[in-house]
Structures are given as C-alpha cells and as structure tokens.
Amino acid sequence: MARVVITGLGVICPLGNDKEVFWQSLANGKNGIGRITHFDTAKFPAQIAGEVKNFDPGQYMDKKEARRLVRFIQLAIAAAQQAVKDANLKIIGDFANEVGVLIGSGIGGIGFLEEQARNLFEKGPNRLSPFTVPYMIADMAAGMVSINLGAKGPNSCVVTACASGTNSIGDAYKLIQRGAAKAMITGGAEAAVTPLGVASFCAARALTFSHNDSPENASRPFDAKRDGFVMGEGSGIVILEELEFAKDRGAKIYAEVIGYGMSGDANHITAPAPGGEGAARSIRAALKDANISPAQVDYINAHGTSTELNDKFETMAIKTVFGERARQIPISSNKSMMGHLLGATGAVELIASVLTIQNSLIPPTINYETPDPECDLDYVPNTARPQNVNIVMSNSFGFGGHNAILIVKKYSDS
Numbered sequence: 001m002a003r004v005v006i007t008g009l010g011v012i013c014p015l016g017n018d019k020e021v022f023w024q025s026l027a028n029g030k031n032g033i034g035r036i037t038h039f040d041t042a043k044f045p046a047q048i049a050g051e052v053k054n055f056d057p058g059q060y061m062d063k064k065e066a067r068r069l070v071r072f073i074q075l076a077i078a079a080a081q082q083a084v085k086d087a088n089l090k091i092i093g094d095f096a097n098e099v100g101v102l103i104g105s106g107i108g109g110i111g112f113l114e115e116q117a118r119n120l121f122e123k124g125p126n127r128l129s130p131f132t133v134p135y136m137i138a139d140m141a142a143g144m145v146s147i148n149l150g151a152k153g154p155n156s157c158v159v160t161a162c163a164s165g166t167n168s169i170g171d172a173y174k175l176i177q178r179g180a181a182k183a184m185i186t187g188g189a190e191a192a193v194t195p196l197g198v199a200s201f202c203a204a205r206a207l208t209f210s211h212n213d214s215p216e217n218a219s220r221p222f223d224a225k226r227d228g229f230v231m232g233e234g235s236g237i238v239i240l241e242e243l244e245f246a247k248d249r250g251a252k253i254y255a256e257v258i259g260y261g262m263s264g265d266a267n268h269i270t271a272p273a274p275g276g277e278g279a280a281r282s283i284r285a286a287l288k289d290a291n292i293s294p295a296q297v298d299y300i301n302a303h304g305t306s307t308e309l310n311d312k313f314e315t316m317a318i319k320t321v322f323g324e325r326a327r328q329i330p331i332s333s334n335k336s337m338m339g340h341l342l343g344a345t346g347a348v349e350l351i352a353s354v355l356t357i358q359n360s361l362i363p364p365t366i367n368y369e370t371p372d373p374e375c376d377l378d379y380v381p382n383t384a385r386p387q388n389v390n391i392v393m394s395n396s397f398g399f400g401g402h403n404a405i406l407i408v409k410k411y412s413d414s
Contacts, residue, residue, distance in 0.1 A: 004176045005411060007251040008087025008239030009351050010079035010187075014050035014232050014338040018082060022348075023355045025337065026363040027384050031216040032338045033230050039195050046207040048215040049193045050232030050339030061148070068131070069144065070109040075235035075344075076141035076189035077148050084149060087239040087251060089183060091150050098182040100153035101146045102172040103189055103237070104164030106343030106398070108138030111194040138343075141189045141235075153181045159343070161398030162303075163262075164188050165236060166346030166406055170260035172240050173406075182245045187347030189235035198231060204270065206307065207231065219340075220367035221304035221333035222311045222375040229305040232339030236347030238354075253411045255354045258391075259290025265401030272309055272397060276317030279395070282403035283321045290407045292391065294322045297329060297407070299362055299387070301353045301394040302379075304333025305340055314395065315375045330387065332380040336366045346396035350406055353392040357410050360388050 011018065014032030015025035025032065033050045041047035057066035057074040060081050066074065080103075084091070091099050112129075113136040119127045134140050139157035146155050154175055158167040165188025172186035192198075201207050208228035211218035219230045246253060263285060265278035272279065287294060303314055319326045334352050341348055356362055361384050368381035391409045398404075 002177050002179065003243035004173050004240050004257045005243050005246050006238050006254045006257065006354055007241050007246050008083040008089060009254065009354065010082030010086065010237040011348055011351050012052055012055060012075050012079050013234030013341060013348050014052060017055055019351065019355065023359065026334060026352055027361055029364045029366045029382060029384065030337060031366065033215045033218055035215060036193060038193050044198055045202045045209040046198060047212040048218055048230060050230060051193055052234055070112045070135045071191035072105055072109060072189045073141050073144050075191060076103055076145055079187065079235040079237040080145045080149060080185050083185065083237040083239050089239055096150050096152045098153055099151040100155060100172065100175060100181040100184045101142045101151050102154065102156045102158065102168045102184055102186045103142040103145060104158035104168035104343050105138040105141055105189050106159060106161045106164045107190060107192045107197065109136040110192050110197050112136055114194055114196045145185060149185065151185055160402040160404065161400055162340065162342050162345060163396040163398035163402040163404040164343035164346065166350065166394065166396035166404040167262065169238060169347060169350055170262065170404060170406055173257045173260055176240055176242050182242050184240045185237060186240060187235065187237035188344035190342040190344040191233045192342055193231055193233050201231060217367055219306045219336050221302065221306045221336050221365055222372060222379045223368050224370040224372035226306040226308065226311060229307050229335065230339035232341040234341045234344050234348060236344055236351050238347065238351060255357050255408045256411045257406065258409050259286040259407030261285030261289055261405040263403045265403065267401055270399050272313045273401065276313035276320065278401060278403050279314060279317035279397060280320040282405045283317060286393065286405035286407050295325060297391050297393050298389045299356060299392045300329055300331040301349050301392060302331050302333045303395045303397050304335055304365065306335060310397065312374045315377055318377065326377055330362050330378050330380050330385060332363055332365045334363060346394065346404065350394050353394045353408055356392060357389050357408065360386060362387055362389065
C-alpha cells in the first residue's frame with residue numbers, strides 16, 4: 001500500500017497567521033485567547049474566544065472576492081495557499097486532475113446565515129443574498145479552495161463536529177493510499193465566533209463562564225478547576241502526497257502519516273461515552289492501521305478541551321489502551337493556548353504534532369495548576385519540554401460521538 005507523506009503546512013489561528021509564528025507561540029506557551037471583538041458580548045455569559053488576529057484576506061485573494069467571501073472560506077483559502085506554497089506544489093496541466101481537496105468544517109458559514117436570517121425576518125424573502133446557500137454550507141471551503149488553486153481531483157468535505165479536521169486528513173490519506181489521487185490539500189476551517197455560535201454553545205453549557213475578566217487563564221485542560229472550553233476560529237491545511245511522487249519531484253518531507261482510526265460512541269449527542277470507551281476503540285484502530293504497538297508512541301497531542309467529561313474520559317481511554325505505560329507518555333493540549341477551533345482544531349493540532357517532531361520539542365499544557373485525581377498523567381504542565389519525538393498520536397472527538405485519531409512519524413526513507 002502506498003506510503004503518504006506531509007510536504008506542506010498552512011495555518012491561520014489565534015496563535016499566529018503562519019506556521020513559524022504558530023510554532024513559536026506554542027513553544028513559548030503563549031496565550032491566544034482574549035475578549036471577543038467580533039461582536040458586542042454584553043449580554044453573553046461567555047465573552048472570550050480565541051480569535052484570529054490581524055488577518056488580511058486581501059493578501060490571498062483580490063479585494064472584491066475578499067469582501068464577498070465569508071470568513072471560514074477566507075481562512076481556508078489562506079491556509080491552503082500557504083500550504084501549497086510551502087510544498088512548492090505546482091498544480092498545472094493534467095496534473096491538476098491528480099490533486100484533490102478535502103476540507104472539513106463543523107459549522108460552516110454560520111455568520112452569513114445569521115445575517116440572512118435577519119434580512120428574511122426584518123425585510124422579507126426577496127432581500128436574501130443569492131449567495132446564501134453556497135456561503136452557509138460547510139463544503140464550500142473545499143469547493144472554493146479547489147476553484148482558487150485549480151485542483152480538479154477528488155473534492156469533498158467532512159462534517160463530524162470537532163473531529164472534522166482530523167477525519168478530513170485521515171480520509172484524504174486513505175484516498176492517496178488507494179490511488180485515487182497523487183496529492184491532497186486537506187484539513188479544516190471554522191469561523192463560528194459569532195452571536196449565534198457563541199450563544200448556542202452557551203446554551204449547551206459547554207463554554208466556561210468564569211474567566212471573562214482573565215481570558216488568559218480560561219482554557220485549562222486536565223486541571224481540577226476546568227469548567228468549560230473556550231471557542232476559537234481558524235484553519236489548518238496540510239499537503240499530503242504519495243511518497244514516490246513526492247520524492248520524484250524533490251519535495252521537502254515533514255513527516256509520514258502512518259495510521260488513522262475512527263469510531264462512534266453510540267451514546268449521547270454531546271457527552272462522550274463513559275470511560276472513554278469509544279475513544280479507546282478509535283485509538284486501537286489507529287495503532288492497528290499504523291502497524292505499531294502502544295510502546296512506540298512517543299507523544300500524544302490530546303483533544304484536551306478543558307471540559308469535565310472530555311478530559312477525564314480521554315485520560316481513561318489512554319490508560320485503557322496504553323496500560324502502565326500511559327504514565328510515561330507526555331500528553332499536552334494545544335487548546336490551552338488557542339481555545340477550541342471546532343472543525344479546524346484537529347487539522348491545526350496535526351500541524352502542531354508535525355512541528356513537534358521537526359523541532360524535538362513538546363508544547364506545554366498551560367494553566368495546569370491544580371492536579372485532578374482523575375486526570376493523573378503527564379500533561380507537560382506550563383513549560384515546553386525538549387525531547388526527541390519519533391511518533392505522535394493526535395486525538396479528536398466530536399459531538400455526536402465521533403472519534404478520530406491520526407498517527408504521524410518522523411520520515412525515514414527505509
């Protein structure tokens with residue numbers, strides 16, 4: 001079966017608008033969470049988020065298109081262009097048919113949907129934009145990236161809530177393995193820090209309400225005083241290529257994708273399965289796909305949302321699969337610094353995983369202050385840790401009981 005490697009990285013997120021700034025922020029334990037600036041939050045229980053800062057879509061598209069496109073599509077195009085440029089991938093001629101796009105989004109164009117709903121109820125049905133359908137549906141990030149870059153291969157979108165980015169990369173990996181494409185532009189994009197987006201998660205009691213005046217302390221995965229996640233926005237895109245094709249064109253190779261697992265909890269619309277049972281099954285499936293043992297995993301990039309149930313059950317799932325070795329594996333959550341990017345989070349965290357391998361440095365879980373007896377593993381508290389890392393497992397779990405796991409390793413020609 002074909003080997004699949006990562007040759008390009010693109011990221012726009014609360015910790016930076018390119019992979020270099022993003023990595024430096026992670027390595028230094030920088031906080032990217034602050035008061036929401038996109039709208040007035042005076043009446044909202046949660047008033048903080050991980051917003052993308054100083055983003056100029058005009059750097060990636062003409063200003064007319066930038067004004068027209070909705071934010072999650074803008075973010076996807078920007079990250080995709082970064083990744084394609086980083087990979088030095090020329091999408092021209094017949095080769096365009098061999099390059100696919102698979103970009104997930106949990107929610108899609110919710111901000112545009114809000115605007116058009118106001119138009120409908122205040123001004124009537126004839127005042128809706130003709131772009132209402134294409135700009136609210138989640139697949140349009142993939143569609144517009146394909147149009148923008150001329151990629152004519154397999155084109156799709158995964159919507160599995162907060163596992164969307166991870167499932168997208170995993171599915172793209174499998175498309176290349178089975179010969180359906182030579183290269184895939186893949187990842188996730190989300191821009192749901194909007195009145196309806198934030199209010200909806202407030203109503204679900206999923207967000208923290210207790211840190212509006214101290215946003216830098218709000219996201220605290222695995223800490224005993226965690227009380228909800230912090231919303232974020234952004235996009236992470238990677239270029240996957242079939243190994244021999246990448247080598248033939250002299251591509252720079254960051255890492256190799258070796259495993260992908262997924263499962264369903266069949267338990268509850270929002271709560272994870274008790275004991276992390278579904279998560280454990282997806283981890284085992286990824287290890288089997290990678291043909292490695294639990295003893296070979298050097299680091300786990302956790303889902304780590306800073307919610308009571310996720311952090312506890314993710315810890316239990318890791319213990320179930322790794323046994324006593326669970327206490328020896330460094331585990332950290334990027335969400336402690338950037339918040340939860342929903343459908344984009346798994347893709348951005350996979351980029352962090354790849355950069356962890358590249359830099360031999362494990363990013364910390366910041367705001368870890370009060371140990372929780374039920375979360376008693378090594379969460380790399382507060383300070384990055386130098387360590388040679390060969391194999392990383394990246395976890396993502398989503399509402400609806402979606403579990404998705406990716407495993408990447410340091411590239412070796414052998």
